[in-house]
Amino acid sequence: MKFEELPLTEAEVIKLKQLCLEARSLSYSPYSKFRVGCTLVTSEGEFISGANIENASYGGSICAERSTICKAVNERKYKFKVIAISSDSQEAISPCGICRQFIREFGKEIPILMFGQEGNTHELMNLEELLPKSFGPSWLGVPEA
Amino acid sequence: MKFEELPLTEAEVIKLKQLCLEARSLSYSPYSKFRVGCTLVTSEGEFISGANIENASYGGSICAERSTICKAVNERKYKFKVIAISSDSQEAISPCGICRQFIREFGKEIPILMFGQEGNTHELMNLEELLPKSFGPSWLGVPEA
Amino acid sequence: MKFEELPLTEAEVIKLKQLCLEARSLSYSPYSKFRVGCTLVTSEGEFISGANIENASYGGSICAERSTICKAVNERKYKFKVIAISSDSQEAISPCGICRQFIREFGKEIPILMFGQEGNTHELMNLEELLPKSFGPSWLGVPEA
Amino acid sequence: MKFEELPLTEAEVIKLKQLCLEARSLSYSPYSKFRVGCTLVTSEGEFISGANIENASYGGSICAERSTICKAVNERKYKFKVIAISSDSQEAISPCGICRQFIREFGKEIPILMFGQEGNTHELMNLEELLPKSFGPSWLGVPEA
Ligand SMILES: [Zn+2]
Ligand SMILES: [Zn+2]
Ligand SMILES: [Zn+2]
Ligand SMILES: [Zn+2]
Structure with missing residues (x-):
């Protein structure tokens, strides 16, 4: 996916x-x-x-992507133009598989923007590229979002 | 835990x-x-x-309690007077173990209010009662919230 | 729950x-x-x-109790006389809420034996004591194990 | 990934x-x-x-891939030639993102064989193809398996 395809204005990207x-x-x-x-x-x-919100029982931890989508869904927002993440790493971090699966529930085409180095670099891929051949709602007879 | 111990006014309870x-x-x-x-x-x-926000991969589902705490924490709220839940069941539903563990990270004494029958009945227990001898932050050398 | 109630011989306990x-x-x-x-x-x-089997994505980690039950169930064993856990802590560690919930699926009465201090001390509680008012299969219309 | 690249004899594939x-x-x-x-x-x-081993709390469910790896790791097996899955679906099912993340911990190159239609059809991809740009141990300073 190319950066220019993001449905955002330059000001919105900033x-x-x-x-x-x-x-x-x-x-x-x-x-x-x-x-x-x-x-x-x-x-x-x-x-x-x-x-991200971690837990003493590591398996109970919820990553930033899921945590943020919880906030959005609890405000009745289900459609996303882009999901961006950052960390303290120099390289652009990518979503873990759990989060890719969680995002998948809300669409295959969602652009994922991954920032590195304090935002000076980035990578951009959509969900389908990050989770090809995904297992989604339609497998269980549920309509896609 | 007794209902009168809840740090809420009558109007707040309603x-x-x-x-x-x-x-x-x-x-x-x-x-x-x-x-x-x-x-x-x-x-x-x-x-x-x-x-609650479910997922085609059942293990990716996030219950109402965790989903709501994600929203709160993402708004920098970490201290809770009470957490209340309801469902379409006649009986008062209780939090699953995953959610009890997730709540535990934010305190042992948090009152959990469980509504049944469209709110006409309820049960009230604190986290410690619902998850006795809990495994929390201090086990891993992290200060309790 | 009392130690003498465990359905094990002395040799089996050792x-x-x-x-x-x-x-x-x-x-x-x-x-x-x-x-x-x-x-x-x-x-x-x-x-x-x-x-326990941890994961770079902390939320993907699976604790010892769940990991062991996976092994058992994959060998068609669904009924357990006791589940025992140990760690490198001096005090007896207890199962996290996620594991209590996972164990719950296989019964409310399962004794949980928690070892401390290299096995010289222990605590014993059954699942119901560790996860009172649990949310189990019957809530969703599924027969209890 | 091509089928012929699988490090298995014909008899082993059967x-x-x-x-x-x-x-x-x-x-x-x-x-x-x-x-x-x-x-x-x-x-x-x-x-x-x-x-797969499901749970009344959907989030507590463990898929077939993770459940099987738990069995393997608990038998001190950490290196896998191939991981194969099947379901009752006619089409080849693919691992969910949670499982891709869990598998990732044990290697990027692991071939994943997905059977459809009672085994008459299949798809074959390795973990890296299913989880490109994965988040793994090295991100947290832990050696790769
Ligand atoms: Zn994640
Ligand atoms: Zn829950
Ligand atoms: Zn656990
Ligand atoms: Zn899975």
């Missing part, structure tokens, strides 16, 4: 980057000390941010 | 019940068709609602 | 403790470095051991 | 298909009624089978 980097400050990650921030843009153009 | 029952409408549960709503009250008296 | 402590060596825990071992005894008297 | 289809009978899936079987072949040529 805002997205800033909010996404700031979102890391929301992280509760006393176990991994690996902060991840996420900002998504809804189909109506609203920006919603979140971060 | 509001909590109403919001919690309404929160079920936020549910995305095409697989189980089991809607669960959750409303929590933050230490500052703010009400935050959410619901 | 064997259980030894296997459970040894099971820690099966642990794959490069992230938490917190090894947990588990040994369960099936209704036919077979001993099955396992340990 | 055995793998048979065991993988049979593994569905191990499934505990009273909620989705969607049986999934899994058979993996270890680096020493051992065949290990398992199936």
